[in-house]
Amino acid sequence: MTGASDWMGTVGRSWAAEWRRTDASFAQLTPQLLALIGEQPGKTIVDVGCGAGELSIALASARPEATVTGVDISEDLIKAASLRADLPNLGFEYADATQWQPVQRPDLYVSRHGVMFFPDPSQAFTHLAEVAAPDARMVFSCFRKAADNAWAARIAELLPPGDLPAPQPFAPGPFAFAEPDHVRRCMVGWHDHTFTPVDFGYVAGQGDDPVEEALALFRRIGPAAPALRALPEDERPALEQRLRDLVEGHLEGDRVVFPAAAWLVTASSDHRNG
Numbered sequence: 001m002t003g004a005s006d007w008m009g010t011v012g013r014s015w016a017a018e019w020r021r022t023d024a025s026f027a028q029l030t031p032q033l034l035a036l037i038g039e040q041p042g043k044t045i046v047d048v049g050c051g052a053g054e055l056s057i058a059l060a061s062a063r064p065e066a067t068v069t070g071v072d073i074s075e076d077l078i079k080a081a082s083l084r085a086d087l088p089n090l091g092f093e094y095a096d097a098t099q100w101q102p103v104q105r106p107d108l109y110v111s112r113h114g115v116m117f118f119p120d121p122s123q124a125f126t127h128l129a130e131v132a133a134p135d136a137r138m139v140f141s142c143f144r145k146a147a148d149n150a151w152a153a154r155i156a157e158l159l160p161p162g163d164l165p166a167p168q169p170f171a172p173g174p175f176a177f178a179e180p181d182h183v184r185r186c187m188v189g190w191h192d193h194t195f196t197p198v199d200f201g202y203v204a205g206q207g208d209d210p211v212e213e214a215l216a217l218f219r220r221i222g223p224a225a226p227a228l229r230a231l232p233e234d235e236r237p238a239l240e241q242r243l244r245d246l247v248e249g250h251l252e253g254d255r256v257v258f259p260a261a262a263w264l265v266t267a268s269s270d271h272r273n274g
Contacts, residue, residue, distance in 0.1 A: 048109055060087045068090050116175070119172055149259070151260060155243070
């Protein structure tokens with residue numbers, strides 16, 4: 001389970017420090033998400049859980065006539081995002097999107113893997129609908145089930161049994177939105193849902209030493225990171241070696257790539273004109 005307090009603390013700091021690697025990991029997914037967003041109208045755009053800002057920056061660049069605001073609960077990520085671009089139509093706010101009151105009603109919400117961590121998804125989507133413009137649209141990506149995402153499933157297999165949390169169906173975390181029926185139930189205030197499955201390569205490492213790049217990522221991000229921090233020092237080398245063997249097994253040329261699976265989701269607000 002990964003919740004708001006994690007993003008406000010250790011997890012947010014790790015993602016802020018590793019934004020270049022995390023952006024690279026989604027490099028095969030982001031263009032597909034942006035293409036779907038490009039089909040939607042919208043001049044007041046809010047990026048929910050914007051992280052280090054890659055999606056917000058791309059949208060502000062592509063739509064100079066629009067106002068784009070990235071919102072995230074991690075102050076560290078907002079600071080990282082703010083340093084990446086200086087565009088007149090782009091801003092970032094350190095805020096909880098489930099409570100945030102926008103100055104202008106958004107007509108388009110977007111998110112790259114930022115909505116699965118809501119502590120109360122029904123409340124969150126209700127709020128987003130209530131403060132949105134009539135007939136607002138939403139487009140987001142989220143992971144499908146863990147078994148279809150080898151970077152997570154295979155790493156989890158390496159961990160000592162005691163380091164695996166007890167299964168909690170639909171608890172906030174990377175795979176909370178894996179089941180479309182559950183997502184539909186959560187999206188109070190939204191209708192006309194579509195779910196498009198997308199398979200992509202999760203690029204864990206690339207460049208001159210992709211194996212070390214992947215190991216650097218997994219030491220800070222993903223299921224191995226908390227286990228490595230928690231293990232006694234004399235037990236860490238064995239887990240590190242198992243992780244290295246796994247990474248080397250997914251080396252393809254100058255990249256380490258794991259199979260990954262996501263949903264691209266769209267919906268319309270129930271709040272309409274007239």
